[in-house]
Amino acid sequence: MTSQPVVTHEHVLLPPSVLNRRNPHYLHFWVDDFIPPHHDVQLRAEYPTELLQSRIGDRLSTNLNFHDQSKEVSEFLSKSPAWCAYYAAFSSPQWLTTTVELFKSEFVRRYPSMIRPLLSRRVLNVDNLEVTVALSYSRRGFLLSPHSDDKFKVLTLIHYLPENVGAEATGGTRFFLPKPQVRRNALRQFSEWSCSLRRFLPLFWLVPTTEMSLTRRYTEGDAPDHTQRAKFDESFLQGDYVEYRTNRMSGFVKNDWTIHELDLSGFPNGQYRRAALVNVRLRPTVWSRVFPATEALLSYIKHRLTRLR
DSSP states (O other), X not given: OOOSOOOOTTTTOOOGGGGOOSXXXXXXXXXXXXXXXXXHHHHHHTOOHHHHHHXXXXXXXXXXXXXXXXXHHHHHHHHOHHHHHHHXXXXXXXXXXXXXXXXXXXHHHTSOGGGHHHXXXXXXXXXXXXXXXXXXXXXXXXXXXXXXXXXXXXXXXXXXXXSSTTOTTTSSEEEXXXXXXXXXXXXXXXXXXGSGGGGGOOOGGGOSSOOBBOOOBOBTTOOOOHHHHHHHHHHEEEXXXXXXXXXXXXXXXXXXXXXXXXXXXXXXXXXXXXXXXXXXXXXXXXXXHHHHHHHHHHHHHHHHHXXXX
16 A cells, blocks of 8 residues: 555546547557556556456456446455546546547547438437446467457557566557458458348448457467458558557557457466556447347247257
8 A cells, every 4th residue: 555646537638649640540549658657656566466366267368347346346446545546537527528528529430421420429428428447467378369349439548557577579459450442341251240140131331330350369278260360361451569568558449440459479478468448438229239139039039940940
């Protein structure tokens, strides 16, 4: 414990410089020396390594989601003034209001131009948004293959909090870019629209935002799909690599093209990649649940009819 003043929402505000675009497809950025050094020291010292170590088991990665408000989360926050203040800072109405104002033009750009007028008001209304905070704890071998995150994410922030300096070359985030002439439809084969009943529906162009991902590696027994990765590489190029550095905040505004990867195949043995994940998310509407529920029901009926034959 320490008597140092705790972090506030003003400490975790992003500077306007993050709006400088590095590519025309989506906004991503990083900020060094994100919070004052003494707050960084507090957070890294009070990082719940023992708790996350007990949760990871034989897996290669685990998360501790503050939004769950489970008993172990409540107990951890009650014992850690630094992380309790960090969570409160990002959960404050002031932080969300200021962040939406900063990124308002980028939040609107997450949608295809033809439907922006219909959806922009919803994504700019703070009442429709929520902020989640989680801690990530991963080790050598973990692989989050190229993916673009789920459709309800609006802004993703990744705060690197390494225990030991020296993993910069292997613990960062790789971003990808579509090759010239690649169209949005190229994403379909790596999304839920390539399986189940959705593969028969010609409605992909109407989807406001897509979710794509390649096969991931969560345990030692998981193997990446090299054929799938070869197909991906036909359409996408490697972009910026944001190194895993102490007190660095990496982030992006979610849209169709925010494809990124975390590959810990070369991460130092015996070390763990530690990060805080902060997400601004759209609250799901009733209508957003209708299609998945209908699809699940039709799949269930199809399965039962097939068994009766």
